Amino acid sequence: MILETAxxxxxxxxxxxxxVPSLRDITIAxxxxxxxxxxxxxxxxxxxxxxxxxxxxxSSNSSVKKGESLVDTVNNILSMKVDMVVMRHSSPGAPHxxxxxxxxxxxxxxxxxxEHPTQALLDSFSIQEKLGDLAGKKVAIIGDILHSxxxxxxxxxxxxxxxxxxxxxxxxxxxxxxxxxxxKVELDVKKALQWCDVANVLRIQLExxxxxxxxxxxxxxxxxxxxxxxxxxxDKEIVIMHxxxxxxxxxLASDVADSEHSIILEQVQNGVAVRMAVLYLLAGSRN
Amino acid sequence: xQKRLVLDQQQIGIILRRFCHQLIENHxxxxxxxxxxxxxxxxxxxxxxxxxxxxxxxxxVPFGYLDATFHRDDFRRRDFPLKANxxxxxxxxxxxxxxxxxxxxYKGRSxxxxxxAMIAFGRPQKVELMVLVDRKLxxxxxxxxxxxxxxxxxxxxxxxVVEWANQGQTENAVWITEKVKS
Numbered sequence: 001m002i003l004e005t006a007x008x009x010x011x012x013x014x015x016x017x018x019x020v021p022s023l024r025d026i027t028i029a030x031x032x033x034x035x036x037x038x039x040x041x042x043x044x045x046x047x048x049x050x051x052x053x054x055x056x057x058x059s060s061n062s063s064v065k066k067g068e069s070l071v072d073t074v075n076n077i078l079s080m081k082v083d084m085v086v087m088r089h090s091s092p093g094a095p096h097x098x099x100x101x102x103x104x105x106x107x108x109x110x111x112x113x114x115e116h117p118t119q120a121l122l123d124s125f126s127i128q129e130k131l132g133d134l135a136g137k138k139v140a141i142i143g144d145i146l147h148s149x150x151x152x153x154x155x156x157x158x159x160x161x162x163x164x165x166x167x168x169x170x171x172x173x174x175x176x177x178x179x180x181x182x183x184k185v186e187l188d189v190k191k192a193l194q195w196c197d198v199a200n201v202l203r204i205q206l207e208x209x210x211x212x213x214x215x216x217x218x219x220x221x222x223x224x225x226x227x228x229x230x231x232x233x234x235d236k237e238i239v240i241m242h243x244x245x246x247x248x249x250x251x252l253a254s255d256v257a258d259s260e261h262s263i264i265l266e267q268v269q270n271g272v273a274v275r276m277a278v279l280y281l282l283a284g285s286r287n
Numbered sequence: 288x289q290k291r292l293v294l295d296q297q298q299i300g301i302i303l304r305r306f307c308h309q310l311i312e313n314h315x316x317x318x319x320x321x322x323x324x325x326x327x328x329x330x331x332x333x334x335x336x337x338x339x340x341x342x343x344x345x346x347x348v349p350f351g352y353l354d355a356t357f358h359r360d361d362f363r364r365r366d367f368p369l370k371a372n373x374x375x376x377x378x379x380x381x382x383x384x385x386x387x388x389x390x391x392x393y394k395g396r397s398x399x400x401x402x403x404a405m406i407a408f409g410r411p412q413k414v415e416l417m418v419l420v421d422r423k424l425x426x427x428x429x430x431x432x433x434x435x436x437x438x439x440x441x442x443x444x445x446x447x448v449v450e451w452a453n454q455g456q457t458e459n460a461v462w463i464t465e466k467v468k469s
Contacts, residue, residue, distance in 0.1 A: 001370070004370070004371075005370070005371055007373075008354070008356075008357075008371040008372070008373065008374070011373065011374050011375075012357065012374075015407050015408065016379065016407065016408065016409070017406070017407035017408075019407075020357035020358060020404075020407075021357070021358055021403070022357045022358075022362050023362075025363070026363075050357075280357070280368060281368050283363065283368075284362060284363065284365070284367065284368020284369075
């Protein structure tokens with residue numbers, strides 16, 4: 001349902017007039033307790049394309065710094081007659097906690113190392129658009145699985161849609177018991193690339209790493225970085241994805257990121273359509 | 288359930304051919320005219336109309352499918368959001384004469400939403416409305432069709448159902464049925 005609606009919105013955002021009036025009587029607050037470029041812009045654009053009123057909030061210049069609690073902050077925002085909240089937070093489960101404690105629709109735009117549902121939806125939408133039905137497709141998620149909310153949401157979403165999922169990365173960056181989610185685990189990036197139809201490459205999240213999980217970025221890049229040479233060794237063509245931001249030369253070489261195999265920029269465009277669909281469907285019913 | 292036949296296969300065939308002749312009368316060689324079928328059911332009517340129009344006039348009139356779901360005024364007033372359909376228009380309507388095609392005209396709200404949606408594709412020179420069935424005295428908006436197949440008296444407690452042979456029915460037909468009370 002979300003992906004079908006997203007396809008309709010993708011047509012809308014490619015029109016000469018890219019706006020529809022669906023959410024014109026709705027106000028949405030984008031509450032970002034953690035840095036973000038793509039997701040925040042993407043949500044804001046999606047909201048504006050749906051004609052919603054938008055307010056933006058980032059924790060760095062707010063009263064959160066003065067010690068206000070999360071529920072209080074959001075309740076204050078809601079008392080200004082805001083209908084929905086899009087939230088990013090560095091603590092896993094924060095949006096879930098909030099949705100139980102305040103009376104409004106909360107959209108999770110990423111919570112710490114836990115989940116990032118709209119990213120998973122847009123990744124699935126992008127694969128579907130490129131390769132057709134997801135059932136039976138093989139998707140390898142490569143890189144820092146341990147700290148990645150994109151990985152977890154992608155696993156749930158892709159498996160639900162019938163795809164096979166493999167995770168690949170240094171053993172220190174793979175969560176223990178990850179195979180209990182029904183995914184394959186591979187340590188050798190070449191084997192992973194050979195197996196998959198789509199490689200979703202993730203960034204090394206140095207900001208979340210308090211200890212060293214591998215000797216150096218250079219060494220990581222040497223063993224797990226994906227470059228053109230590596231792709232040319234494969235006997236098939238695969239699709240390369242990345243949720244951004246890319247660390248060029250670390251997990252992905254420029255000659256791959258900018259190649260015809262990469263659908264990274266399509267992912268960004270699809271992000272707006274998918275988020276429009278999520279907001280539209282959430283706001284659409286009477287209560 | 289009570290069911291009353293309003294138009295049968297033959298009558299619908301006659302109406303479609305009449306529509307074509309009326310269009311030729313008003314639009315001459317269709318130089319600057321486009322057809323827009325309103326999704327989902329107006330598009331089916333248009334798919335039936337377009338080949339007959341081409342056969343009679345000898346002109347291939349450009350046509351598209353317009354979905355007005357995101358422009359409807361009953362958003363948030365239903366229990367579930369309406370599912371959208373595909374909009375497929377590969378031309379701009381700027382300066383064009385547009386004929387909106389729908390199967391049943393009831394409250395006029397869909398047509399209002401469709402005109403709203405259409406504006407995203409430019410400013411048309413003129414807009415006309417063609418419907419197979421015009422339900423008399425039921426309008427919420429001041430909207431009247433330029434071309435209609437049949438005008439019927441109906442109650443709010445009734446549906447007008449248009450069936451098409453290529454949509455899983457045996458024959459083209461228009462019925463009036465009673466709404467099932469829940």
